[in-house]
Amino acid sequence: MRSSIICLLTALLASIGIHGANAANLNGTTGNIFKVDTKNQCFELLKETEYDPKTDMGQSRFTVYWSDKTSIIKVEEKTNFAGIKGPVITQFQGIDAASVKAVKDHKPFEARVATVQIGATAVAAADPQNQRVEGWFTPDAGEAPRGGSIKIDDKEVKVSLRKANARLYIRQPLRPADLANGFWKTTIKGAEVNGKFLIESMEILPLEDPRASDDPALPRVLVIGDSISMNYHEAAKAALKGVANYHRNEGNAAATKEGVRNLELWLGNYQEKGGHWDVIQFNHGLHDLKQTYDAATDTFGAYNVPLEEYKRNLEKEIVILKKTGAKLIWCSTTPVPNHNKGTYARRKGASLEFNQAAREVMQKHPEILINDLANVVDSSPIFDNWRKTVDVHFYQAAEQKMLGEAVAASVRAALATPSAADDALLTLPIRFHLTQGATMTVKGQAMEVWVTAEDLKGPVLAEINRIWKPANIQFAIERAQVEPILKPDQFEKLIKNIETAKRGDEEQRGSTRTDSIGKLLDKKELHPSAHNVYLLPFIGATYQGYAQLGGTHAVVGVWTDKFSRGEKPPVKTLLVEPSPMKVGSLARTIAHELGHNLGLVHPDKAERSPVGRLMGGRNQGYELIPAEIATARETAKKHLTKK
Ligand SMILES: [Zn+2]
Numbered sequence: 001m002r003s004s005i006i007c008l009l010t011a012l013l014a015s016i017g018i019h020g021a022n023a024a025n026l027n028g029t030t031g032n033i034f035k036v037d038t039k040n041q042c043f044e045l046l047k048e049t050e051y052d053p054k055t056d057m058g059q060s061r062f063t064v065y066w067s068d069k070t071s072i073i074k075v076e077e078k079t080n081f082a083g084i085k086g087p088v089i090t091q092f093q094g095i096d097a098a099s100v101k102a103v104k105d106h107k108p109f110e111a112r113v114a115t116v117q118i119g120a121t122a123v124a125a126a127d128p129q130n131q132r133v134e135g136w137f138t139p140d141a142g143e144a145p146r147g148g149s150i151k152i153d154d155k156e157v158k159v160s161l162r163k164a165n166a167r168l169y170i171r172q173p174l175r176p177a178d179l180a181n182g183f184w185k186t187t188i189k190g191a192e193v194n195g196k197f198l199i200e201s202m203e204i205l206p207l208e209d210p211r212a213s214d215d216p217a218l219p220r221v222l223v224i225g226d227s228i229s230m231n232y233h234e235a236a237k238a239a240l241k242g243v244a245n246y247h248r249n250e251g252n253a254a255a256t257k258e259g260v261r262n263l264e265l266w267l268g269n270y271q272e273k274g275g276h277w278d279v280i281q282f283n284h285g286l287h288d289l290k291q292t293y294d295a296a297t298d299t300f301g302a303y304n305v306p307l308e309e310y311k312r313n314l315e316k317e318i319v320i321l322k323k324t325g326a327k328l329i330w331c332s333t334t335p336v337p338n339h340n341k342g343t344y345a346r347r348k349g350a351s352l353e354f355n356q357a358a359r360e361v362m363q364k365h366p367e368i369l370i371n372d373l374a375n376v377v378d379s380s381p382i383f384d385n386w387r388k389t390v391d392v393h394f395y396q397a398a399e400q401k402m403l404g405e406a407v408a409a410s411v412r413a414a415l416a417t418p419s420a421a422d423d424a425l426l427t428l429p430i431r432f433h434l435t436q437g438a439t440m441t442v443k444g445q446a447m448e449v450w451v452t453a454e455d456l457k458g459p460v461l462a463e464i465n466r467i468w469k470p471a472n473i474q475f476a477i478e479r480a481q482v483e484p485i486l487k488p489d490q491f492e493k494l495i496k497n498i499e500t501a502k503r504g505d506e507e508q509r510g511s512t513r514t515d516s517i518g519k520l521l522d523k524k525e526l527h528p529s530a531h532n533v534y535l536l537p538f539i540g541a542t543y544q545g546y547a548q549l550g551g552t553h554a555v556v557g558v559w560t561d562k563f564s565r566g567e568k569p570p571v572k573t574l575l576v577e578p579s580p581m582k583v584g585s586l587a588r589t590i591a592h593e594l595g596h597n598l599g600l601v602h603p604d605k606a607e608r609s610p611v612g613r614l615m616g617g618r619n620q621g622y623e624l625i626p627a628e629i630a631t632a633r634e635t636a637k638k639h640l641t642k643k
Pocket residue numbers: 592596602
């Protein structure tokens with residue numbers, strides 16, 4: 001009952017959308033089959049979108065009907081005759097002159113194409129002059145037979161497929177009910193009858209159902225891109241193993257003009273569970289920026305897709321993509337390493353113009369995340385050899401791995417980004433321990449914990465939460481109180497260890513700084529699941545804080561000599577510092593250590609970042625990149641469920 005309503009509705013919508021006229025044009029159309037309704041004898045044909053030049057409206061989904069008279073032939077391509085039971089009517093084509101003579105003499109011959117017609121009963125006349133022979137055929141025995149014997153003029157003649165470039169098709173009639181059991185590409189023939197497109201005959205090719213290999217517990221990710229996305233396909237898929245079901249568009253997504261026509265086809269039946277998309281990354285550019293090149297004048301001509309059209313096409317794609325409800329990622333176009341003056345000419349620097357144009361489009365859609373793959377290529381020495389070539393592709397495993405991992409990181413970030421389904425603000429409790437009872441002295445400066453609970457509850461917490469807001473994570477103070485430091489044996493020695501600790505001690509065996517600090521902290525005061533942040537007067541030369549990766553435990557000093565590199569007596573840290581960061585503050589140090597607790601590590605110093613990062617690297621600041629946000633939120637969720 002339900003399916004019939006759906007079918008009638010889509011039929012109605014189709015007829016409104018196309019004003020009756022287009023349905024007739026479906027004769028000879030190829031597309032994919034969805035929503036098979038055997039009761040009402042119809043299915044949805046999803047095809048390349050055709051746009052009405054007057055309205056610029058496109059349609060790609062049509063409801064088409066079959067009758068009891070419709071012939072359905074399944075066509076499969078095989079490499080040998082295994083599993084075929086003879087005798088079966090088979091046509092051999094592509095017979096060269098020598099074989100034409102052999103056929104006449106009933107001698108063994110070769111063919112380039114064989115078409116097995118299971119269920120056929122009438123033999124067409126043999127026509128070797130036109131390189132075609134048809135007859136009852138029985139394949140040879142064996143595991144993978146490439147030939148057999150065919151009956152010609154009542155004589156059994158040996159035939160085999162050529163060794164190179166041969167094709168073998170198996171054609172088999174199918175009942176309409178079988179359409180529901182499979183995933184098919186079809187070419188339909190028929191005509192419009194009473195406003196409906198009625199199929200007279202159709203050929204169907206089995207496709208691999210992308211859902212078949214999915215882990216139903218994981219989100220579904222679609223990457224739409226050109227051959228660059230083929231280069232990093234396996235690496236990205238591997239990097240997302242256990243995280244997401246990774247899919248790519250069929251073939252090469254090429255330029256935006258191909259994209260707007262094929263996008264619906266690539267998206268498939270996303271309205272159905274199991275066919276839905278959670279994240280879609282899309283890119284076009286390297287095919288849009290192709291140019292003509294005139295060798296005589298050594299000049300590049302027009303772009304394959306002019307910049308304004310490129311922008312319009314991207315807008316068109318975004319409209320279609322947004323219907324899926326998936327989180328969207330725009331992937332920037334990787335560079336052209338050097339001028340390529342071949343058939344598909346590309347100019348070094350052209351990608352900058354296209355990425356700028358794309359950025360202008362994406363700025364209108366702030367919910368679309370950006371995977372800046374161009375920057376990944378520009379900023380890593382892994383691509384140094386690639387930079388010397390004229391080929392835009394990435395063939396080296398290390399290059400593919402780096403790109404694949406960048407794609408995986410941005411997919412993770414998208415999955416962690418709040419959406420209608422997951423807009424949860426994550427609130428994590430902090431317990432502050434303001435230690436008291438240890439005075440430390442460095443270069444004549446006596447130091448104690450001078451920060452108060454009010455400082456923490458007021459400006460420090462506000463600044464920590466400002467820094468973490470992009471991750472939609474906030475911290476709430478569970479408790480902030482003064483706690484006496486422990487006085488174990490050799491208390492003075494422990495304090496001395498901290499006062500005299502030098503930068504780098506941590507990496508050396510026998511280091512005693514963190515061990516000494518640990519012995520001073522009262523474990524009874526630890527909150528079992530909140531983030532425990534201990535404030536000490538000082539934690540060693542040029543150190544400001546440390547934490548446990550993925551843990552809930554951090555220690556910070558409220559005096560620092562970092563800015564004199566330990567040359568001068570320590571000074572009180574700033575509680576907070578107005579942005580942009582110059583020297584740092586206690587709040588930033590705590591926010592940074594909480595980052596370690598949430599699973600974040602220091603970025604590679606070589607990583608080029610235009611803005612200062614909370615986790616450090618070449619530029620210090622406050623920014624959290626999407627991959628860090630994803631990791632932090634994942635870790636935060638684990639912390640929250642641990643209670
Ligand atoms: Zn750190």
